[in-house]
Amino acid sequence: MNAVSPAGGDSQNHRTAQSAEDLRQEIRALGVAARSASRALASSTTEQRNSALLKAAELLDGRRAALAQANRQDLAFAAERELDTALVDRLELTPARIDAMLDGLRQVAALPDPVGAIRDLATRPSGIRVGKMRVPLGVIGIIYESRPNVTADAASLCLKSGNATILRGGSEALNSNRVIAEAMTEAIASVGLDGAAVQLVPTRDRAAVGALLAMDDLVDVVIPRGGKGLIERIVNEARVPVIKHLDGNCHVYIDKGADLSMAESIALNAKTQRYGTCNTMESLLVHSDEAEAMLPRLAEAYAEHQVELRACERSCVFLPGAVPAAEDDWSAEYLGPILAIRVVDSLDQAIEHINRYGSGHTDAIITRDYLRSQRFLREVDSSSVIINASTRFADGFEYGLGAEIGISTDKLHARGPVGLEGLTTEKYIVLGEGQIRC
Numbered sequence: 001m002n003a004v005s006p007a008g009g010d011s012q013n014h015r016t017a018q019s020a021e022d023l024r025q026e027i028r029a030l031g032v033a034a035r036s037a038s039r040a041l042a043s044s045t046t047e048q049r050n051s052a053l054l055k056a057a058e059l060l061d062g063r064r065a066a067l068a069q070a071n072r073q074d075l076a077f078a079a080e081r082e083l084d085t086a087l088v089d090r091l092e093l094t095p096a097r098i099d100a101m102l103d104g105l106r107q108v109a110a111l112p113d114p115v116g117a118i119r120d121l122a123t124r125p126s127g128i129r130v131g132k133m134r135v136p137l138g139v140i141g142i143i144y145e146s147r148p149n150v151t152a153d154a155a156s157l158c159l160k161s162g163n164a165t166i167l168r169g170g171s172e173a174l175n176s177n178r179v180i181a182e183a184m185t186e187a188i189a190s191v192g193l194d195g196a197a198v199q200l201v202p203t204r205d206r207a208a209v210g211a212l213l214a215m216d217d218l219v220d221v222v223i224p225r226g227g228k229g230l231i232e233r234i235v236n237e238a239r240v241p242v243i244k245h246l247d248g249n250c251h252v253y254i255d256k257g258a259d260l261s262m263a264e265s266i267a268l269n270a271k272t273q274r275y276g277t278c279n280t281m282e283s284l285l286v287h288s289d290e291a292e293a294m295l296p297r298l299a300e301a302y303a304e305h306q307v308e309l310r311a312c313e314r315s316c317v318f319l320p321g322a323v324p325a326a327e328d329d330w331s332a333e334y335l336g337p338i339l340a341i342r343v344v345d346s347l348d349q350a351i352e353h354i355n356r357y358g359s360g361h362t363d364a365i366i367t368r369d370y371l372r373s374q375r376f377l378r379e380v381d382s383s384s385v386i387i388n389a390s391t392r393f394a395d396g397f398e399y400g401l402g403a404e405i406g407i408s409t410d411k412l413h414a415r416g417p418v419g420l421e422g423l424t425t426e427k428y429i430v431l432g433e434g435q436i437r438c
Contacts, residue, residue, distance in 0.1 A: 020207060027211035030166050031218030033196035034139045038164035040194045042136065046113040048191045053109040053156055056187035057102045060152070063179060064098060070175035071148070078172045086276070090146040091173055101149045101180075104403065108156040111402040114421045115162045118429065129431040134424045136162035138220040141212050142405070143168045143234060145226035148176035154223075155184045155198045157405050161423040164197045166219065168212060170226075171204035178202075213238040223418070225406050228333075243418060245383075245409040247333045247359035248278030250391040253285040253350040253376070255367035260294055262388065263366040267298060270364070270390040272305045276335045278407060279362050279384075279394040283330060283340040285350045288314070291343045295319055307337045314343040330357040347372050351379050358382060360409040362394035383409050383416040 041049075060067065071093040078088050093101075114134050121131030140163045142154040151169055158165035169177040181200035189195040201208045213222060216239040223243045224234045231244050252270050254263045270281035286294050295318035302309060303321075310329045311322035319341065329340040330353070344350045354363050364386035365376040373387045384394040394417065396404025401419030408414045414422035 023203070023205060023207055024211045027201065027208055028215060028218070030196075030199050030201065031139065031212075031215045033194075034164040034166050034199060035218050037194035037196040038136065038138045038162075041159075041162045041164060041197055044162065044193055046115070048193060049113070049160055049162070050109040051191045052159060052184075052188045052193065053105050055190050056152075056156070056184050057105040059183040059187055060098070060105075060180065061102055063183060064095075067093060067098065067176065067179045070179045073175045074148070074173050077175075081172075083172060087146050087172070091148070091170075091176075093148055093176060097149060101152045104149070104153055105156050108160050108403055111160065111420060113160065114424050121431075126437070127433065127435050131429050131431075132426040133429045134421070134426055136424055138163060139218060140165045140423065141168065141219045141222040141240065142166070143209060143212070143222060143224045143226070143230070145170040145230060146173060148173045148180060150225060151177045151180040151200070152184070153403065154225075154405055155181065157403055157420060157423060159184075159188065159197060161420045163423055164199075166199050166201065166212060168201040168209055171206075174204055209234070210237060213240060216240050223406055241413075243406065243408045243410060243414055243422075245278065245359070245361060245407045247331075248280065248361045248407075249282050249331055249333050249357065249359040250279055250361050250394075251283045251285060251354050251358055251363040252281050252391060253344075253347075253354070253363070253365045254287060254290055254294055255347065255350075255365055255369065255372060256287040256289045257368050258287075258290060258366045259368060260290065260297075263290075263294060264297055264301060266364070266366055266388070266390050268301050268305075270392055271302070271307060271339055272337075273390070273392050275337055277392070278333075279391050280335070281339070281364075281391050282332060282334050283342070283353075283357070285342050285344050285353060286315070287350075288343050288345050291315065291318055295341070295343075302339065305337060307339055310338060310340045312342040315341045331359075333359070347375060351376065355379075355381050361407065362386065362391045364389065364391050383407065 078091055117134045118131050121129055123129050140158050144150045151167055177200055184198040185195040188197050219240045221241045222238055224231045228246055231246055235242055252267050299319050309319055309322040310325040311319050312325050316322050325340055360382045362384040363380050363382045366388055367373050377385050396417035396419045399417055401417055404417040404419050406418050408418050
């Protein structure tokens, strides 16, 4: 396998067929070790896992200088390759970001442990008692970009939920990720568990991702965190189940008779509180009865934030400075100061628009009408549906999950913010006292 230099560059640019096989075997070895570690974790205690997380925070706190040096190497690597400014910003580990990462490890340690919880235990006519127990998924592959703090976040959530994890971070963050992963591994071993419960793919070679995605016998699920291109590649190539979302085309619908002050506040926050997140509003729908009163005041508020408005023909009547919207605007995830606006004549039209153009992420209604709000909850087919609040609340921390490893718009296993419980599954348990079936 190709060596990785301290500055992060692979020692050669092209692999022979033999070295490609070497890479596949090395990634497979990670999977074998992770599978073994996951079985050991199954018998671990909550106290052991919490102690490991607190020890990891302690070790990283003592290795700030080494982490800062590794991060400088990553930033130099990014500068050499003239990577995008936003990506470089996410890559940098400032003292405040390191503090937040350590606080995150401690916070995960303080969360309730879902593993082993039993529910719905009921006695059947035969006398057996049947229920469900929450258990880890097993081995989780995490594939992500840029931000090295994700290494600590992902590793801590997987460990707390009793899962082994294989981490494949962005190539630009390899040195920082190594320092963090090594601290996690050392901390896990310090409490008597298998350090292979957290492993980092040790190469920038993109072929490592393909090798990881093919190990359906050793990896139980893959969770990607990154841009649409990364996630599409993983979905297309994976032989392993994937928990993911592709787009965050979120909507706010201002209903007939809505409180316009509330609507303005929510619509402004949902768009401008932060532009580059998947739960930011990208499309605004306004009932025709409220358009004349609502749209000019919103236009003035958005203008203060330099938000470009792309509006339907009916909206343009009230938004003289808007750009006429194209068909593509209704399904766009802008991740920037651009907003699509459409006037609709009814709740039915609003729901139809959201279900047609939305990404199934997060959608909100601003309304005073209880019955219409309940229809919106039932009929909008998204992972989070909100009444009278900003879409920016679609977040694991805000939902009380303590932390999240990502957002899922899938309908099986996990949907919405994926926290500790989303990293577990359930199995049936049966308690008997000698019963036999007649």
